Amino acid sequence: FRMQSIGVKGILKCGNEPASNVHVKLIDEDRGPDSDDLLDASYTDVNGKFQLSGHAYELTNIDVELHILHDCNNYGKACQREWLIRIPEKYISQDRSPNKFMNLGTLNLEYIHAYQLFVIIFGIQSLSVKGKFFCGDEPAGNVRIKLVDQDYGPDSDDDMAAGYTNEDGYFELSGSAEELTTIDPHLRVYHDCNDGFTPCQRRWKFELPHHYIWSGKNSSKVMDIGEWNLEARMPDESHDCIH
Missing domain, CATH: 2.60.40.3330 (Immunoglobulin-like)
Structure with missing residues (x-):
């Protein structure tokens, strides 16, 4: 088993406003009988910023995903929308702490399967x-x-x-x-x-x-x-x- 770590950061917004208090989770996805490993979890701050990092012991390279749970453009639906973004292996460090954080950028949570009740336009x-x-x-x-x-x-x-x-x-x-x-x-x-x-x-x-x-x-x-x-x-x- 090898000690591996990874870090990711970014800014979330909903339209033109910061997406604060959005739940973000960094997960090492394990296939087969093993359950996924939660590497880190937190919420975006008042400016929509987040930074997560974590480590795990695995024989092979960890398979890291960022999960974002939010209500932007959700229009009263009972469950939250969930985004999943896979983090490239190049950001894995062979240490307890990551050498470099991946900067995802500034992401507008409105897009992807964004549905709304609307008057049909033709x-x-x-x-x-x-x-x-x-x-x-x-x-x-x-x-x-x-x-x-x-x-x-x-x-x-x-x-x-x-x-x-x-x-x-x-x-x-x-x-x-x-x-x-x-x-x-x-x-x-x-x-x-x-x-x-x-x-x-x-x-x-x-x-x-x-x-x-x-x-x-x-x-x-x-x-x-x-x-x-x-x-x-x-x-x-x-x-x-x-x-």
Whole structure:
């Protein structure tokens, strides 16, 4: 058995406000008969900040996940929404205390499966989104970004807008689509951060809340997804060669 430790930090927000008192847990996921190991747990402070670290004894590398339990954009549902973010092995230290903390960034908890009771919009609809990406300690420049209206069934998805992050990792996209029902907007991010020699690009997908959709070609409000470290592993990510 080897002593291993890891640390992670970040800032959570809900829309434009700090997400305070959010329960965050750092877990070593064990597969098979063993139960998962809770490495650390806490709550975000009044500014939405958190910092967790912990250690465990394992024969193989620990498999660390950050769990975030929150009510942002939950609209009165009985249970909390739960995010799961996998932490890369490069941040594991062979010691009781981590040598370096992974900085996840500033994350807007509104996104992903964000549902709301709303009046159905039809016709031309628009949405704007902005954010910033980095890879480790460096800005993630020239990352491919697409704003897509995801269609189900025989219809193909509609590309609403596309572009690349600038040299600072920043992007902003605005687009519109025409549908008989409310559009289902997604932000897709294609990148090679922490990808090794795997062919094609890692694909992240953000499901954008409906309350940022506006009727007409020009949206009046921009969703800020925050600042994200692309090193993290998302449970529903995939690889994509054609985009």
